[in-house]
Every structure is written in structure tokens, then in C-alpha cells.
Amino acid sequence: MNFKPRFVALLVTLAVLVGAAGTYIGMQYFGDPGGQKQTANADQGAQNFGSLSEEEQKEFLDKVGNTDLKKVEQAYSVIKDNYVKDVDQQELVEGAIQGMLDKLDDPYSVYMDKDTMKQFNQTIESSFEGIGAEVSMVDDKVTVVAPIKGSPAEKAGIKPNDQILKVDGKSVEGMELYDAVLKIRGKKGSEVKLQIDRPGSEDLLTVNITRDDIPLETVYSDTKTVDGKKVGVLEITSFSEKTSDEFKKALTKLEDDGIEGLVIDVRGNPGGLLQDVEEILKQFIPKDKPIVQVEDRNGEKSRYFSELEKKKDYPITVLMDEGSASASEILASAMKEAGGYDLVGTKSFGKGTVQQAIPMGDGSTIKLTLFKWLTPDGNWIHKKGIQPTVKVKQPDYFYTNPVEIKVALKYDDTSDKVKNLQTMLEGLGYDPGRKDGYFDKETVDAVKAFQKDAGLEVTGEIDEKTGGKIEEKVVKEVRDDKNDLQMKKALDALFK
Structure with a gap:
């Protein structure tokens, strides 16, 4: 520099x-x-x-x-x-x-x-109150990178790339990012109403979220069985100060229990601290290739290595999606390029810069981009993302939008709302015959079948009550592990 x-x-x-x-x-x-x-x-x-x-x-x-x-x-x-x-x-x-x-x-x-x-120092080291979503400013709009696992934002259906236009009816256009965030944050139990512009949706969405405590547990461990073999699953929701310690303890326990394969899940993980992802990667990447490279403004590169002699003696896959950003992408790229492991899912977010906090002496701080980070092979993924080696999307109904119905939808209507609900109905096993947004006779029959099974008045029209019940059942299906196609593929890829 x-x-x-x-x-x-x-x-x-x-x-x-x-x-x-x-x-x-x-x-x-x-x-x-x-x-x-x-x-x-x-x-x-x-x-x-x-x-x-x-x-x-x-x-x-x-x-x-x-x-x-x-x-x-x-x-x-x-x-x-x-x-x-x-x-x-x-x-x-x-x-x-x-x-x-x-x-x-x-x-x-x-x-x-x-x-x-002051708030930063409190929240980076402990639990905090809010809706639980990480946001950035993209094209001057407050844009969601990813909701945190189990957070009110995730439960309310907030998704990566959602743009927040209004908070409690007031526009956040032109605001600094932190000023907008202050309006969204609040005490546990209070409610905030967000107006959302979602890519691919014709209508603006209104989402009501009740704020809650957001604990900073960042590593979740599970085991699954594939063809009689025990497989460990470690989900990392973000990289904070204790993540690498949590991960090491969880991995040690899984290995002591005799796992024969491992899935590392960083879907929806918006990133965090660079040193924590480095410590995690040192457990998997041998010393002959760098974990990550950091490049300064003059093009001078620093390369970071582990001291590991050899790879693990069991197969590993990494799960990622469009909400996997920055530190998650460092992990994914190192596991792919330096470890030779498969990446399963969809293309990642694409954030390839490193910031450092520079204290100003009076309690304030400038957080400044000082470096690019590069993959082990020297690639810069900024605004490009990382492509999976095994591409798989979730079922279509995973990507549907919350239902807002003021006037009942009925036969011969045409709209994006109808298209959205047709996708939901198909995912629930009620075939509407088409998913192009035209409310035809087959869609009427599908709605009637759903209403009958749900104990609702059978009208063939989708009013607020029917729409709400459809959405409720879709959310339940999305949260059911048996419908997670990406996880299934990551498990299958371990032994194929």
C-alpha cells in the first residue's frame, strides 16, 4: 500500500x-x-x-x-x-x-x-435483540444478504436479495445504512412492518415481524445415515468470535462417534470474522496450498497456509446457496480448490473484500476496505460468486412469496399472485395443471381439493383465509428436512 x-x-x-x-x-x-x-x-x-x-x-x-x-x-x-x-x-x-x-x-x-x-461491541460478543437478518447497501437500497437461522426474519419468510423499502410505513430511501437499521431494530416483543421489493415478484410485499432475542450460537451438529454409514452434518450460521472453537468441539465429538463422512452447511451464512474461517479451514486443507490469499492495493499478495500434513480420511461435501457470502465463500473456495471437495447447491453471493476497523481515538471507528481476498488458485469472486460443482435447487415452492390477498382470486384471473399460489398448490400435492398465472378450471379444482382437506368452505376461490392456510402449509413443508433436496444431494455426493 x-x-x-x-x-x-x-x-x-x-x-x-x-x-x-x-x-x-x-x-x-x-x-x-x-x-x-x-x-x-x-x-x-x-x-x-x-x-x-x-x-x-x-x-x-x-x-x-x-x-x-x-x-x-x-x-x-x-x-x-x-x-x-x-x-x-x-x-x-x-x-x-x-x-x-x-x-x-x-x-x-x-x-x-x-x-x-457501543452497540457493535455488545452485539459481536453476546446475544442481541432484533429481527435477525444481515443487510448491505446494494445500488443504494437496503438489501438482505441472509436471515439468521431460526430468527424472526427467517420465520417471517425474509429471503436473500429482498430490498427493504419502508419500515413501519416510512421510506428508508436515501438513508445511510445504519440509520435504516436503527429503524428496523427494536426491543424483544415489539413488532415492525417492512415493505419488501422481492426480485421476481410483481407486487410489493408487506411483512410483519415480531422482534426477539437472537442468540449467537453459530454451529449446529447433527448425524444422518447414508447407505448404513454414519455421516456428520455441521451447519455454520455465521463466523463470530467463538465459531471456530464451537466447530472444533462439534467436529471432535462427531469423529469420536465414528462418522464416515461430513457435510459442512453454510447456506444462508452471510460471513463474519476472517480469522475464524481460517482456523476452521486449517483442520481440512493440507499445507501444500494456501487457504486464502489477501491482495493489497498494489497487487502484493499475502498467502495463508495451514500446517496440516494430510486430508481427513473421510469424504466431505460443502452446501452453499445465494445467501452464502464472504467468509462462507472463503471456506467454500478453499474446500473446492485446495481440498478437492464438492460444493453442492447454487451460486454464492459474491463478496470478495476484507475490511479492518480503524479506531479514531474518541470511541468512533472507520471500517475500511483495505484488501481483496482471493481463492487458493488466485481467483477474485467479487460480484461473481462461486459456482457449485454439483448444482441443485430446492423445490420450486421453496422460492414462493408470502401471500397477500385483499380481493379474492377466482376463475379467469391472471396475475403473478395466481402463479405464486399455483406453485404452492403443486408443491402441496394439488396439481393446478399450469403455473403461468392463469386461474383456469384445473386451478379451481385444485383449490377446491385443498379447501376440502383443510376444512375450509369449498368455493374454488382463494380469499385471504384460504391463501393464509396454503402459505402456512407451505412453510411447514419447507421446514421439513425430508424436502431438503440440496441436503439429500450433498449426502449422496459423499459416496459417489
Whole structure:
């Protein structure tokens, strides 16, 4: 790099003196999935300019340019002394910082003031309250990366790539990401109403979610039997401070129980701490290939290796989907390119940058993108994602949308809502004959059959009550493990 992180922080600090994630809703990690939590030391964080040596001061000023800093100082003074209203000096300072970060056009580089950092430090290390979804700013819209497993957001049907347009009836357009998140967060037991724009859906969706405690348990263990062989399943929902320890304990127990294969499930995992995914990969990737590569702005690469002599003596597959991002993609790419293991599912999210937290000395922090991360073979997957080696989607009804019916749907209607419900009915075993959105006679018969079995009035029309019952049964089917085609394929791929 042209200058060290301390100088990045100083640039902003001096602009203040002479002159500011993606994010979890609830929150677990502020910024990117796949960021790198970092404590301050001599080379990281805001420094007092006067504490630098004369040589370091000269180096810094040469790099940022005296003229540019004087321009910032002049603008600050003009606004503070002459604007028609009194202005809060701290707001000007933070506005200057935020303005510089906005110019980077990078949703993962963010400024966190003291209050934000206080909440961040609480939520990265403990449970938190909220809806349990990780969001980022994509094309200036608050966009869901993934809901957290078992969270209110997941139970309410929130999906990756959902765009949040309104919160409790108020638009979040033009807001900074964290300001929007503050509106979505709230105390356990309170309710929030979100207006959602979902790709592929013609109508906007309204989703009511009751906030709850979101525990930070990140590793879930299970065993399954395939052709008489015991297989371990380890699901990682995010990579936080204790994830690698949790994973190691769970894996040791599975191995002690005699597993003959392993599935690592990172579907819907939005990422987290880089060092935790590294520690997990060191248990699987031999030392002859890097786990991950990190590239700075000058193209200089650092490669990270394990000390493992050989691979595990049992087969492994990795499950991923469009909600698998950043640290999850580091895991998937290393297991594929350095381990030779199959990736099962659908293409991943595509987030290939690394952030570091740079403390500003007053409790606030800049989280700045400093590096790209590359796969073991040197590929950069940013905005591209990783393709599975074994591609498999879930059944079509897994991708249907919540039902909102104000006027009953009936014979001869045509709409995306009808198409959505036809897909649901087919998934429940009631064949509507078509899934193109036209409410024909066969769809009427399918609705009547469903209403009869559900104990509803048999009308052949889909009103709010019938639609709600269809959705309820679809949600139940989605949560039933027997319908998880991706898991079935991952298990089958172990021994084929």
C-alpha cells in the first residue's frame, strides 16, 4: 500500500482538526460479511498528529497534500462561522467523514460513531435483540444478504436479495445504512412492518415481524445415515468470535462417534470474522496450498497456509446457496480448490473484500476496505460468486412469496399472485395443471381439493383465509428436512 492504516486514520483526523454492512439488523456484525475484527495497536487507529516524529509528519503530509487539507479546513470554517443557522460542530465533523466514505462507492466501508460502536461491541460478543437478518447497501437500497437461522426474519419468510423499502410505513430511501437499521431494530416483543421489493415478484410485499432475542450460537451438529454409514452434518450460521472453537468441539465429538463422512452447511451464512474461517479451514486443507490469499492495493499478495500434513480420511461435501457470502465463500473456495471437495447447491453471493476497523481515538471507528481476498488458485469472486460443482435447487415452492390477498382470486384471473399460489398448490400435492398465472378450471379444482382437506368452505376461490392456510402449509413443508433436496444431494455426493 502507499501508506499504512495509521495514515488512513490520520487523514480523517486531520480533516476534522483543520477543517467522519452491510450490517446485521439486530445486530451481529456491523459492515461486511467476512470482515476482520481488529484491536488498536501502534500502527492501527487514529493517532495524535503531534505524537508522530518529524519524519512521519512530513511523510503523511506529502501523501495527503497540504493544499487538500487546507481546503477542508476552509470549508469547515466557512460553514461553521457563516451558515444562516447555528450548526453542530460534531455533526459537521462526522458529515465530513461520511462524505469521504460515500465517495468510495463501497457499501462495506463505513463510519461508526461512539453510539454505533457501543452497540457493535455488545452485539459481536453476546446475544442481541432484533429481527435477525444481515443487510448491505446494494445500488443504494437496503438489501438482505441472509436471515439468521431460526430468527424472526427467517420465520417471517425474509429471503436473500429482498430490498427493504419502508419500515413501519416510512421510506428508508436515501438513508445511510445504519440509520435504516436503527429503524428496523427494536426491543424483544415489539413488532415492525417492512415493505419488501422481492426480485421476481410483481407486487410489493408487506411483512410483519415480531422482534426477539437472537442468540449467537453459530454451529449446529447433527448425524444422518447414508447407505448404513454414519455421516456428520455441521451447519455454520455465521463466523463470530467463538465459531471456530464451537466447530472444533462439534467436529471432535462427531469423529469420536465414528462418522464416515461430513457435510459442512453454510447456506444462508452471510460471513463474519476472517480469522475464524481460517482456523476452521486449517483442520481440512493440507499445507501444500494456501487457504486464502489477501491482495493489497498494489497487487502484493499475502498467502495463508495451514500446517496440516494430510486430508481427513473421510469424504466431505460443502452446501452453499445465494445467501452464502464472504467468509462462507472463503471456506467454500478453499474446500473446492485446495481440498478437492464438492460444493453442492447454487451460486454464492459474491463478496470478495476484507475490511479492518480503524479506531479514531474518541470511541468512533472507520471500517475500511483495505484488501481483496482471493481463492487458493488466485481467483477474485467479487460480484461473481462461486459456482457449485454439483448444482441443485430446492423445490420450486421453496422460492414462493408470502401471500397477500385483499380481493379474492377466482376463475379467469391472471396475475403473478395466481402463479405464486399455483406453485404452492403443486408443491402441496394439488396439481393446478399450469403455473403461468392463469386461474383456469384445473386451478379451481385444485383449490377446491385443498379447501376440502383443510376444512375450509369449498368455493374454488382463494380469499385471504384460504391463501393464509396454503402459505402456512407451505412453510411447514419447507421446514421439513425430508424436502431438503440440496441436503439429500450433498449426502449422496459423499459416496459417489
